[in-house]
Amino acid sequence: MSQSRNIPPTVLIIGSGVFGLGTAYALAQRLEYRNTKITLLDRLEFPAQDASSIDSSRIVRPDYPDAAYSKLASQARKYWRRDFGADGRYTESGLCLLLDETDENNGRDYLNKSLENVRDKLGLKVGRREEGGKITVLNDLSDIREVIKGMDGDLGRCGYVNWTSGWAQAEDAMKYLRTLVEETGRVKFRRTELKQLLFKNGDTVEGAELTSGEQVTADLTILATGAWTPKFLDLRGIASASGQILTYLDLTQEEQDRLGSNPSILNESNGMFIIQPSNRVLKVARHGYGYANPTTIPHPERPESGEEITVSLPRTKTDDPNLNVPLEGTKACREFLARYLPDLADRPFTHTRICWYTDTPNSDWLIDYHPKYKGLFVTTGGSGHAYKFLPIIGDRIVDVLSGKDRNQFGAELRKKWQWPKQKFRQDHVWTDGWRGGRKGMVLDEELTRAKL
Numbered sequence: 001m002s003q004s005r006n007i008p009p010t011v012l013i014i015g016s017g018v019f020g021l022g023t024a025y026a027l028a029q030r031l032e033y034r035n036t037k038i039t040l041l042d043r044l045e046f047p048a049q050d051a052s053s054i055d056s057s058r059i060v061r062p063d064y065p066d067a068a069y070s071k072l073a074s075q076a077r078k079y080w081r082r083d084f085g086a087d088g089r090y091t092e093s094g095l096c097l098l099l100d101e102t103d104e105n106n107g108r109d110y111l112n113k114s115l116e117n118v119r120d121k122l123g124l125k126v127g128r129r130e131e132g133g134k135i136t137v138l139n140d141l142s143d144i145r146e147v148i149k150g151m152d153g154d155l156g157r158c159g160y161v162n163w164t165s166g167w168a169q170a171e172d173a174m175k176y177l178r179t180l181v182e183e184t185g186r187v188k189f190r191r192t193e194l195k196q197l198l199f200k201n202g203d204t205v206e207g208a209e210l211t212s213g214e215q216v217t218a219d220l221t222i223l224a225t226g227a228w229t230p231k232f233l234d235l236r237g238i239a240s241a242s243g244q245i246l247t248y249l250d251l252t253q254e255e256q257d258r259l260g261s262n263p264s265i266l267n268e269s270n271g272m273f274i275i276q277p278s279n280r281v282l283k284v285a286r287h288g289y290g291y292a293n294p295t296t297i298p299h300p301e302r303p304e305s306g307e308e309i310t311v312s313l314p315r316t317k318t319d320d321p322n323l324n325v326p327l328e329g330t331k332a333c334r335e336f337l338a339r340y341l342p343d344l345a346d347r348p349f350t351h352t353r354i355c356w357y358t359d360t361p362n363s364d365w366l367i368d369y370h371p372k373y374k375g376l377f378v379t380t381g382g383s384g385h386a387y388k389f390l391p392i393i394g395d396r397i398v399d400v401l402s403g404k405d406r407n408q409f410g411a412e413l414r415k416k417w418q419w420p421k422q423k424f425r426q427d428h429v430w431t432d433g434w435r436g437g438r439k440g441m442v443l444d445e446e447l448t449r450a451k452l
Contacts, residue, residue, distance in 0.1 A: 007032055012207055012218035014194055016042035017053045018386050019367075019379040020224030021177050022394030023401075028186035030398060038186055039216070041208070043193040047174055050316035052226060052355050054171045055246070057275045057283055058387040059264055061095050061165035065113030067121050068412050072389060072396070074122050079391030080168065089173045093276045094263030095165035096147060098138075098156035100270070107268030110434050115160050129163055136161045148265065150258035153340045161263055167275050173390060196303060197221065197232055197376070205376035222377045222401075227356035229380040230311040232300050237423030239366055239381045241312045242290030243354040243443055245329035249347050251280045265340070271436020272336040281350070284333045287384055288437030290357060291326070291446060292428050312428050314356035315443060325352040326446035332437065354443075357384040361430040367400050367417035377401055378419075 011027060013020050024040050027033045047054045060080055062073035080090040097111050118124045119135055127133030129147075137160045138144045144155045181187050193211040200206050207217035223229060227241035251259070259277050266273040271287040292312040299307040317323050325333075330352065338345035358380045360366060366381035379397055386393065396413060405411040424430065429440050 008036060008219035010037045010218045011039070011220045011222060012216060013038065013040045013222045013224060014042075014208060015224035015226060015228075016040055016046055016048070016178075016189075017051050017224065017226050018174075018382065018390050018393060019226075019397065020222070021174070021181060022390060022392075023222055023224060023379065023397045024187045024394070025177060025181045025184070026394030026398040028181060028184040030402075032402070037188070039188045039190060039218070040181075041190050041192055041194065041210075041216070043191070044318070045191055046178060046189075047171055048318075050314070050318040050356075052357065052382070052384075053174050053387055053390075055353075055355065056170065056248070056281065057167045057278070058170040059095060059165070059266070059273070059275065060090065060168050060388040061162065062118055062122060063095060063097060063114040063162050063165060064117060065110050067117050068409070068416060069385070070114075070117040070121060071409065072392070072413070076389045076392045077164070080166070084173065084176065084391045085168065087172075089169050089176060090166060091168075091276065091278070092164065092166035093261075094147075094161050094163040096138075096144070096159060096161045096263045096265045098144065098159035098265065098267050098269075100267065101157045102269070106434050107270075111159060111268045118162055118164075124162070124164060129161075134162065134164050136163070148262055150255075150262070151340050153338070153342055155265075155340060156267060156269075159268075163263070165264075167264055168387070168390070169278075170387060177390060194225070194232065196300060197223070199301060199373070203372060204374045205370070218375075220375055220377060222379060224379045226380065226382070227314045227358045229358055229378070230300075231297060231313055233370075233378065234299065234301055234309060235380075236309065236311060236427045237361075237425065238420055239358050239360050240428040241293065241314050242357050242359045242428070243293060243314070244286065244288060244290050244357055244384065245325045245333065246283065246285045246353045246355050247325060247330060247333045247349045248281055248283050248351055248353075249344065250350050251277055251282055253280060255282075255344075256280045259341075267336075267436075268434070270336075271434075272332065274336075274340065282344070284336060285355075286329070286332055286436050289429070289435045289439045289441065290359070290437070291354065291441045291443040293443045316354065316356065323354065325354055326443070327450035328438075328441070328446050357382065359383050359428075359430065361420075361424045364416045366419065367397055368419045371419050 062070045064070040124134035126135045195211045198206045264275045295313040296310045360381040363383040370376040
């Protein structure tokens with residue numbers, strides 16, 4: 001039998017984010033794993049406040065230029081609309097995708113293909129919302145102002161609204177999933193920190209060594225450590241951590257009332273976005289190339305060799321409570337506010353945060369057995385777009401783990417997520433995919449510029 005079809009007696013999951021917690025839940029429910037002992041480790045008390053999945057909000061949308069992700073997001077949305085999104089965990093307020101007149105980031109291609117997918121592949125009706133339309137095409141600024149209320153600035157030149165998109169209260173939904181996992185009674189949770197994987201004979205992983213010195217063994221180890229994954233495996237040219245900007249400012253009740261019924265806004269020309277305000281807080285952020293944090297570490301697969309490698313790893317408020325978004329990032333958010341909401345452009349941010357993605361060159365996730373190490377399954381590379389799949393991602397991961405493609409669509413996803421045959425020629429700065437901001441920014445350099 002191939003490795004992918006064995007039922008392991010023990011499974012060790014490292015990481016309690018979207019991928020790790022989702023996998024634990026799916027394993028605990030699968031009949032074939034009923035006798036498998038499942039242990040889940042995380043370095044911080046749940047919910048870890050520096051995890052990318054823990055935040056006030058995340059956009060939930062099927063608006064992708066890639067039809068496979070559109071279809072998968074449409075499947076996940078069914079669960080968001082039911083128990084998973086109950087009690088305020090999901091708000092279907094719509095998503096407005098916009099373009100500027102000058103578009104330098106191939107945003108038009110992204111938007112046009114996304115519109116084609118939701119219209120033609122998902123079958124969403126195009127028309128005015130009051131007439132039952134699920135998609136409203138915006139041909140000019142006057143069209144945009146009909147759907148974006150209380151914003152008198154330069155909102156863009158064209159776009160569309162998908163009224164079936166929305167946003168999730170990210171931390172609350174993670175807590176809900178954690179409760180579901182706990183209720184299975186199948187998963188043992190441990191708060192402890194991974195030092196390194198346990199390698200044996202150069203071709204097998206037998207579990208993990210903790211920073212305490214303890215060794216935890218398992219027949220199958222699932223590495224789901226998010227943007228920290230390059231600390232434990234050599235993923236140069238495959239996946240890298242990038243820091244993204246998030247800013248928040250308080251609103252008055254009048255401003256909440258004025259803006260609170262708007263759809264969320266994503267500008268495809270520069271990656272800037274505003275999520276529908278809630279509880280008198282407005283979030284302004286950027287889906288960009290992000291900041292690298294080059295860090296030199298012992299080679300994670302052979303630490304005893306003395307060899308060192310340099311990879312980008314997260315640096316968060318857990319490491320430095322005074323760490324905030326660099327001036328470059330706050331300036332980008334202020335300029336965006338000045339365009340869309342001039343009256344808020346100078347309002348102080350309540351707080352800012354650097355959120356760490358695990359990026360891959362083409363933004364496809366990495367969900368596969370390691371090609372070299374038996375007993376090791378890797379699930380990472382969320383690339384800033386995995387959260388919306390929270391209700392179903394664990395099932396898709398266990399499908400890959402079990403080698404069971406339930407239909408042709410499953411085989412298509414497996415192909416997207418398989419271990420790359422070749423590494424990208426350079427690390428961290430990818431050329432494929434669409435993002436906002438500048439390429440090649442280094443966190444320390446940007447922080448230093450702010451002090452000059």
